[in-house]
Amino acid sequence: MLTERDSDAEVPEWWRELGLPGLIDLHVHFLPERMERRVWHHFTHGGPLMGDGWKIEYLWPVEERVARLRELGVRAFPALAYAHKPDIAAELNDWTLDFARRTPDCLPSATFYPEPGATGYVRRALELGARIFKVHLQVGGFDPRVPELDEIWGLLAEAGVPVVVHASSVPVGSGFLGAEPIGAVLRRHPRLRVVIAHLGMPEYDPFFELAARYERVALDTTMAFTDFTQARMPFPDRLRPALLDLGLAGKVVLGTDFPTIPYSYAHQLRALHRLDLGEDWLRAVCWHNGTIMI
Template sequence: MERGTERGIERGIERGTERVTDPRAFAEDLGIPGLADLHTHFLPPRVMAKVRAQFDAAGPLIGRPWPLHYRDTDDVLVETLRSFGVRRFTALPYAHKPDMAEFLNEWAAGFAARVPEAAVCGTFFPEPGVAAYVSTRTETVEVWKVHVQVGAFDVTDPLLDEAWGVVADAGTPVVLHAGSGPVATEHTGPGPVADLLARHPRLRLVIAHAGTPEYAEFLRLAETYERVGLDTTMTFTPFFEDMGGAYPRELLPRLRDLGLVGKVHLGSDFPNIPYPYAVQLEALERLELGEEWLRAVCWSNSASLLA
């Protein structure tokens, strides 16, 4: 057993059959300044209320009961992340219809101005004028978010081509939900992303949820393209593996190698998760990929990306 796993057991708090780790102690034990979470969500209140309603109703893109563990105002949720020792995090708005992206972008810019730990985030949608507003915001946006499942569009939509070129030239990371979890649609899967990268190979994509459930295919894209990585969001947790299947053990050595070269990033999906935040950290620790890997994934990889 690795030394980090032993320490994890010592600091765990037994709650029924589940061991819940203290996130701040988790970071302290690893000797890192805190946690850098590349996949958290903050949205305008009315938009967040609609998102929560979808989770509450187990809507068509949710696919199963999803009891939210965290539900509060932005101020309280920010303080919750701070109490966990999360030093950098994101808002990750995502547009699902035309004429919505810039409203979300303006709100997210204001959120980052109020919250020092929050990266300036933005989103875009296949619509006339998308390249113009992406170009305008390139100097300020630190992380883009694109969600093809919710947005119901193909990443290779011709309306997006010029915008993708702008983003590739700028080198700004894009957290891209393109895997078919939790519910597959005609637009999800690795095929369209492979086509996108063939056209724009310099895109700095971070594949959300490690591409669940197409783990191997998205891992291969991250190995093939210099600027493509993965985030851990909900991956490896019992809840998500019930939906997408367990991460194949034979892929773990390759996942370790990617993490050690800066291409795997901690993501949680906070606050829209059906379990305590610490469950994500425990899931990563159980992989037994070593403390060096955990330090890179939970802090240095994303801290460098957002520097």
């Protein structure tokens, strides 16, 4: 049982008590060092999209972060780099794919951006074994419906590879965020395996509707239900039955945003536990549903 101490040391006993072999976390970030320093500075000091920022719990060297994931019992995790401007996605993919090759338990991951040549480097990433993609529509500042991405969405739908998409308006909205733009992509590519980051907060309802409507759409738990998020964007009680049903149907997966979180990894798990949705739900979310995705 996880306690109010939120100690990471308690995590392995928690998943063992559930009868699990460990955890699968589909929302973890590792980045090239220079980019990582910039991201950490942004999260720590805040900015136009971050407000005052927050203290990052795991501001550690990469080797220590990988070691902590192993100590926690995370058996599979991606690096999830994402392109924020043109002409960097292919290089990021080279880095994340290499990081996965030299890091046991790391899933080969990739990203893309609407730019010339994007279809080619996405196809190459798939050929090199990419098993999960990440796009951040807000940070990237692009509309998922643009024609340049249509062939890429089709490739990923055909390959059945999940795409973790930050599509919600946290912390600042725009005309291409929210459920409608990515929903339009899904209407064109209904077999696309999309994982909606952060349960789609704060637009929980329309993103839950997408997950219910499309067979391959799921939601990840990243930062959801934690004290930090509940104080700002509380999860609505009216969606608890849907959260239970979607989780048991394979459509809710564990995500954490490790390492750039303002609390311990254990706290994210305790936040899920205190929902009191049952051990079958926890087993599905923390392990079984992840195996479906990857």
